[in-house]
Amino acid sequence: MTDEELLAELEAALRAADEVPAGFVDAGKSAFTWRGIDAELTFDSAGAELAGTRADPASVRALTYSAAEVTLEVEVGPDALHGQVVPPQAGELDVRLRDGGTTTVPVDAVGWFVVRPKPAGTFRLRLRTADGKTVLTDWTSLAGS
Known part of the structure; x- marks a missing residue:
């Protein structure tokens, strides 16, 4: 050598x-x-085991994201996401897609919001409340919804 x-x-x-x-x-x-995640997906009716329960599949998919100060309740419809911030409060909700696209929708005074069209692929939500709180969820996929 x-x-x-x-x-x-x-x-x-x-x-x-x-x-x-x-x-x-x-x-x-x-x-x-995970360093920036504020709200974790704690319930998904498509996989109820996330919450530690067993349930029959629901006809409408429901998602719950729980954070320290707020909860986001989201219902997946055929063409939109309908949801509410609990406790009710106004603000803005960003829907961020994995490919980098973002849609912003208003959250009214009672916490209601609608995201239309329903996100395709993987997304996350970022809530900004009127009093300055920011909550970021983990990534979620609606495959099969």
Whole structure:
């Protein structure tokens, strides 16, 4: 083996030792994603086990996102999301799509909002209340709804 070949193999070995395993990278990205989540999906009628209960599939899909100070109740209709902020309060709701698109809808004084059209693919909600609170949900997919 020549000196050049030996140096090339040594360099390759050192590079391999410096690489972070893919599983570590994925775990780090997952942990980083949760740093900004304020509201967790605590109920999904399409998978009621999220709330720790067993139920028959509902004809209308319902989602509940729970945060420290507010809850977002969302009903998935054929062409729209209908929802309410609990306790009722006015504000704005952003619907952020995984591809980067955003739609903003008003939330009225009793907490009602409608998102039309219904998001396609994976999305998250960001509520900004009139008194300055911001709540960000985790990502949700409506596949099959």
